[in-house]
Amino acid sequence: MPLINRRLLSLLALAGLSLAGAAVGMANEPAASASATDGYDDQAPLSAVAQLGKKLFFDPSLSGSGQMSCATCHDPANHYAPANGLAVQLGGPHLDQPGIRAVPSLAYKMSTPSFSIGEESAADEAAEASPMIEASGVALANAPAAVTGPLTAQAVVKADAAAANLVPQGGMFWDGRVDSLEEQALQPMISPYEMANADAATVYAKLKESYGKEISALFGDNILNDQDMTISEIGFALARYQIEENSFHPYTSKYDYYLRGKAVLTDAEARGLKLFDDANKGNCASCHLDKVTGDGQMPNFTDFEFEALGAPRNPAIPANADAHYYDNGICGPLRNDTYSAQQQNCGLFKTPTLRNVATRHVFFHNGVYRTLEDVTRFYVKRDTNPEEIYPKDASGKVLKYDDLPAQYQANIDVIDAPMNRKPGDTPALSDTEIADIVAFLKTLTDGYDPAKDGIKAAK
Numbered sequence: 001m002p003l004i005n006r007r008l009l010s011l012l013a014l015a016g017l018s019l020a021g022a023a024v025g026m027a028n029e030p031a032a033s034a035s036a037t038d039g040y041d042d043q044a045p046l047s048a049v050a051q052l053g054k055k056l057f058f059d060p061s062l063s064g065s066g067q068m069s070c071a072t073c074h075d076p077a078n079h080y081a082p083a084n085g086l087a088v089q090l091g092g093p094h095l096d097q098p099g100i101r102a103v104p105s106l107a108y109k110m111s112t113p114s115f116s117i118g119e120e121s122a123a124d125e126a127a128e129a130s131p132m133i134e135a136s137g138v139a140l141a142n143a144p145a146a147v148t149g150p151l152t153a154q155a156v157v158k159a160d161a162a163a164a165n166l167v168p169q170g171g172m173f174w175d176g177r178v179d180s181l182e183e184q185a186l187q188p189m190i191s192p193y194e195m196a197n198a199d200a201a202t203v204y205a206k207l208k209e210s211y212g213k214e215i216s217a218l219f220g221d222n223i224l225n226d227q228d229m230t231i232s233e234i235g236f237a238l239a240r241y242q243i244e245e246n247s248f249h250p251y252t253s254k255y256d257y258y259l260r261g262k263a264v265l266t267d268a269e270a271r272g273l274k275l276f277d278d279a280n281k282g283n284c285a286s287c288h289l290d291k292v293t294g295d296g297q298m299p300n301f302t303d304f305e306f307e308a309l310g311a312p313r314n315p316a317i318p319a320n321a322d323a324h325y326y327d328n329g330i331c332g333p334l335r336n337d338t339y340s341a342q343q344q345n346c347g348l349f350k351t352p353t354l355r356n357v358a359t360r361h362v363f364f365h366n367g368v369y370r371t372l373e374d375v376t377r378f379y380v381k382r383d384t385n386p387e388e389i390y391p392k393d394a395s396g397k398v399l400k401y402d403d404l405p406a407q408y409q410a411n412i413d414v415i416d417a418p419m420n421r422k423p424g425d426t427p428a429l430s431d432t433e434i435a436d437i438v439a440f441l442k443t444l445t446d447g448y449d450p451a452k453d454g455i456k457a458a459k
C-alpha cells in the first residue's frame, strides 16, 4: 500500500501544481509538444519548481566526488545520454567505479507508465488513451496508469495465473524497478558507482544547506524538517524539469516531419521503414511502436514492455569478469521485490525508445553492440547463425545465450519474428535490407531542419 499512496500523493501534487500554474498564467502544456501537427517548437518558461530541478540536474556538488551531476551521464548535448563510448560509465567518490548497465537516454521518458504486469499491449493502450500522463495535471484525474500499481498487477496475476501473455511493462530503469521520474531521482545520488553519496541523510544535509531557502519557499517551511519529504520534493523538481523542458521530448526528427507531411524519406529510408514495419521481415515496429496513436500523439518507439532477447555477454563490463555474475534484468541484481523473485521475469529488460538511437555509442542494457548494423544483425542471425553472434568454448561449441543462466533461457523470446527461425533458415533480413533499416533509424534523430536538410537531401 505505501507505494500506491506515495504514487497517488505525487500525482496529486502534480495535479495541484499544474492547476496552480494555470491560475497564475504559467501553465505550459508539454503534452502539446507531442501532437502530430503543431506545438513542437515553443519552449514555455519553466515553472519555479522545474527551475529548481534544472539546477539540481547540473549540480556536481550533489555527488560524493563533487564532480558528477546527472548531466555528466545524461549529457544534454547528446540527447541526455553519455557523450563517450564506454559500455558502462565510471562514478563513485573518485570517479573510478564502473557501473553495470549502459546509460539510457532521458529523452522521451515522461509517458512511461508505472510498472505493472498485465495483458500484452495494455501499455500501448494506456499510452494511447492518456499519453503524457505525467505532463498534464488535468488528465491525471482519470488517467488509467495512475491506478495501475503493483497491487493491481498482483491481483491480475493471481486471478489469471494460467493465462499466458501477461507481460511486465512500464517503470523506470532497464528493470522497471521504480515507477516514476519522481521516485527515481534518489537512486543515482546514493548509488556507489554513480553519484555515490554515503546515504539519503547525506543527500538531505546537502540539499538543506544549498537549496534550503528555495525548498521552503516552494514547498513550505515544514518540508525541510522531514528528510523523506525533502528528498521526495527534489525528486518532484527533477521530474518537473524533465517534463517541462522541451529538449527532453522535442519530436523534431526527420521522421516526425515526415509524419507531419513536411519531409520526404529517401528511397533507402522508405525501404527501411517498410522492413521495420513488415511482420515477416524486421517486425521491429511490433515492439518499437512507430505510428501516430489514435488520439494524435507522436510514437515513442517503445511499447514499454519487457522482453528477454538473449543479448551476448559483454566482456567490457568489469562485473562480468566473475563468471558467476549475471545481470538478470527484473530478477536483479538491482531489483528486489515480488517480481524479482518470479522466475518468468528473469532476463527481461525494458524495450527502449529508438528515438535518437543513431547518436548512441553503445546498444542494449549491457552495451554489447557499437553499431546499429550489428544490433539489427543480432535480431536476424541469433537463431539462424548463432555462431556469428555468440562466442565458442574450447571445444568449439557455440555458447548461445551466454549472458543468462541456463535455468532462465526458456524466457528468451523465440516467438516474435525475426527471432523465430531455426539454424540453417535464411535470416529475415539481408545485409542490404539491414542497411536500409539503419538508414531509417537515422531519421529518428532530433534537430532535423526541414528547410535546410530537406534541400540537402533532394540534391
Ligand code: HEC
Binding pocket: 057, 068, 069, 070, 071, 072, 073, 074, 089, 090, 091, 099, 101, 102, 103, 104, 105, 106, 109, 171, 172, 173, 174, 175, 181, 184, 185, 188, 189, 193, 194, 195, 238, 334
Ligand atoms: C554515473 C552515471 C549516471 C549518473 C551520474 C546519473 N545516472 Fe541516471 N542512469 C544511469 C544508468 C546506468 C541508468 C540505467 C540503470 C538501470 O537501468 O539500472 C540510468 C537511468 C536513469 C533513468 C531511467 C531511464 C529509463 O530509461 O528508464 C532516469 C530517469 C535517470 N537515470 C535520471 C537521472 C537523474 C535525475 C540523475 C541525477 C540525479 C542521474 N540519472 C544521474 C547512469 C547515471
Ligand code: HEC
Binding pocket: 276, 282, 283, 284, 285, 286, 287, 288, 305, 306, 307, 308, 309, 310, 311, 349, 350, 351, 352, 353, 354, 357, 360, 362, 363, 364, 365, 366, 372, 375, 376, 379, 413, 416, 417, 418, 437
Ligand atoms: C519482441 C520485441 C522487440 C522486437 C521485435 C525488436 N526489438 Fe529492439 N529491443 C527490444 C528490447 C527488449 C530491447 C532491449 C534489450 C536489452 O537491452 O537486452 C531492444 C533494444 C533495441 C536497440 C538498442 C537500443 C538502445 O538504446 O540500446 C535497438 C537499436 C533496437 N532494439 C532495434 C530494433 C530493430 C531494428 C528491430 C527489428 C529488426 C527490433 N529492435 C525488434 C525489443 C524488441
